[in-house]
Amino acid sequence: xxQFNNALTLFFSLLVEAIPFLxxxxxxxxxxLLFVDERKLIAAVxxxxxxxxxxxxxxxxxxxxCECGNVPVARRLIVQxxxxxxxxxxLLAAPVxxxxxxxxxxxxxxxxxxxxxxxxxxxxxxxxMIGWVFSTQxxxxxxxxxxxxxxxxxxxxxxxxTKAPRTKAPQAEETASPLLQSGxxxxxxxxxxxxxxxxxxxxxxxxxxxxxxxxxxxxxMLDNVIQExxxxxxxxxIGSAIAALVQVSVPRDLILSLGQGPVSSILAMMLxxxxxxxCSTVDSFFALSFASTFTTGSLLAFLVFGPMIxxxxxxxxxxxxxxxxxxxxxxxxxxxxxxxTLLINLYVS
Amino acid sequence: MTVQTNYKTTRRFHPLKSLYRLQGLLDIAAISAWGVxxxxxxxxxxxxxxxxxxxVWLAYSAGFVLLGVATVKIAQFIWxxxxxxxxxxxxxxxxxxxxxxxxxxxxxxxLLAVALFGLQFTPQPFASQMxxxxxxxETLTMTRSQPQAFRTSTxxxxxxxxxxxxxxxxxxxxxxxxxxxxxxxxxxxxxPQVPDNYIGIARFVITCCAADAxxxxxxxxxxxxxxxxxxxxxxxxxxxxxxxETLADKRQLVIQASKLTEIPTPANPYAS
Numbered sequence: 001x002x003q004f005n006n007a008l009t010l011f012f013s014l015l016v017e018a019i020p021f022l023x024x025x026x027x028x029x030x031x032x033l034l035f036v037d038e039r040k041l042i043a044a045v046x047x048x049x050x051x052x053x054x055x056x057x058x059x060x061x062x063x064x065x066c067e068c069g070n071v072p073v074a075r076r077l078i079v080q081x082x083x084x085x086x087x088x089x090x091l092l093a094a095p096v097x098x099x100x101x102x103x104x105x106x107x108x109x110x111x112x113x114x115x116x117x118x119x120x121x122x123x124x125x126x127x128x129m130i131g132w133v134f135s136t137q138x139x140x141x142x143x144x145x146x147x148x149x150x151x152x153x154x155x156x157x158x159x160x161x162t163k164a165p166r167t168k169a170p171q172a173e174e175t176a177s178p179l180l181q182s183g184x185x186x187x188x189x190x191x192x193x194x195x196x197x198x199x200x201x202x203x204x205x206x207x208x209x210x211x212x213x214x215x216x217x218x219x220x221m222l223d224n225v226i227q228e229x230x231x232x233x234x235x236x237x238i239g240s241a242i243a244a245l246v247q248v249s250v251p252r253d254l255i256l257s258l259g260q261g262p263v264s265s266i267l268a269m270m271l272x273x274x275x276x277x278x279c280s281t282v283d284s285f286f287a288l289s290f291a292s293t294f295t296t297g298s299l300l301a302f303l304v305f306g307p308m309i310x311x312x313x314x315x316x317x318x319x320x321x322x323x324x325x326x327x328x329x330x331x332x333x334x335x336x337x338x339x340x341t342l343l344i345n346l347y348v349s
Numbered sequence: 350m351t352v353q354t355n356y357k358t359t360r361r362f363h364p365l366k367s368l369y370r371l372q373g374l375l376d377i378a379a380i381s382a383w384g385v386x387x388x389x390x391x392x393x394x395x396x397x398x399x400x401x402x403x404x405v406w407l408a409y410s411a412g413f414v415l416l417g418v419a420t421v422k423i424a425q426f427i428w429x430x431x432x433x434x435x436x437x438x439x440x441x442x443x444x445x446x447x448x449x450x451x452x453x454x455x456x457x458x459x460l461l462a463v464a465l466f467g468l469q470f471t472p473q474p475f476a477s478q479m480x481x482x483x484x485x486x487e488t489l490t491m492t493r494s495q496p497q498a499f500r501t502s503t504x505x506x507x508x509x510x511x512x513x514x515x516x517x518x519x520x521x522x523x524x525x526x527x528x529x530x531x532x533x534x535x536x537x538x539x540x541p542q543v544p545d546n547y548i549g550i551a552r553f554v555i556t557c558c559a560a561d562a563x564x565x566x567x568x569x570x571x572x573x574x575x576x577x578x579x580x581x582x583x584x585x586x587x588x589x590x591x592x593x594e595t596l597a598d599k600r601q602l603v604i605q606a607s608k609l610t611e612i613p614t615p616a617n618p619y620a621s
Contacts, residue, residue, distance in 0.1 A: 013559035020411035234456030289560035
């Protein structure tokens, strides 16, 4: 009974600490989604791939969104012709490289400020590197979901090649009925089954709300706040419950033996990050509950890898990318996170 | 997939509209419940068991904001119901589509249920069992908290338990403190590895919230009798002086108690 009460106390303490940050996060993301025109951003980004990837990674400071908000934004960036490097950099870094997450991590790890900087630094590094890798693919369309690929402008370099037999993807798209597209299964679960995201090219291309009058935008912003709060709140509750249960019910010996090994701790935390899918604005509190038993490197792995790839994110990414591209992202991000945090475990802490 | 079936029937009977309304009501209920919960924890002081005092303002501010959002939504909802009677439904599908992972209503219902449960729930301060589970440390080097402001001028008898741990942390040699006066407060721990005439006096330290609470403590040599007179989790003020002893194969600083006074559990039991 005592154990149960401890678990509940942990559970509510995580929730009570995390909800203010969740609230700040969704307010920011809703406001910016509805008031910022990302086309202007794209125009300002440098053309050189490495710089574009880095610039993309930093855009999170303008769009403080967590990993659920960044996929739609990244998709709009891609559809509007943003360089691959920039879009991928943004996709991977934005959930971490933004002021709200910075603040939340700072509060959680007040006594270890290096955690905050390492988290942001590693995320920037990994996102820039993967963005750079993706920039070698001049035409991103074969990696995209058909609906997104169709809405994308044809890159100049790739346009010359369109007659080449290599690009099979666009042909396949033309024959596919809109109803058969893989993006639709997901939206069948949402409030508005018929307004399938991937279908309306016009809806994809521009932020559809920017043309609305201000009062209407405010109303939409509030609705968006509630939608995100509901969705992320649900996941936060499940995540907190898992954290509390693991802390109280898993034998301490097991946690210690797992959590103190330089390699095992990182792998365990990365797995946990992928499964728990907790929002990046609040995941530092989740990680905090493991701070006394897990290595610093493994906590970093959780904080860096989780926002990039997790189960919830996977479903969201499938609305933009084909499975193959997501696999590349997953493998690259996983390996880089593992290597960097292993370095921390072996040589720093 | 149930949603799809729902949708098929919608075309004729417009249950989609009522689905929206239900979802809207659930949302409002869940958001208000969380607002009330945060404010209730704050007003009843339960929040002290959950959060570091520095961050309590975040929680109650969030409570006010949530209640504000709920109020606006209720006003909107009423307005919309009134308008619906006058003219045909506005286009509901105009919102920027947010991708949702769960069936509608699922998250709101969970949020609402947890909030309602939370309103009934009284958190308990972590106690000795948790401390033993987590392993009481005498040094903070293993853990995370580093002394922010270290004052050597503090008189020994004015040091709290945390001050003592910090002092030891900086200069661990027990002999340096032998004979110094001690006056500390904490809860009783029965450490399994020491003889019967010793107890542990401990406190939990938090830096952010209860999730990162970790125990620190020191052994206390009782003036007389054995530890059965001092129940675990009871709070005591221990007065005495420092001695050096070898306990559980470790030479360490021990409090030789001359007087133990039982005190009530403090409202904010965690040290920070």
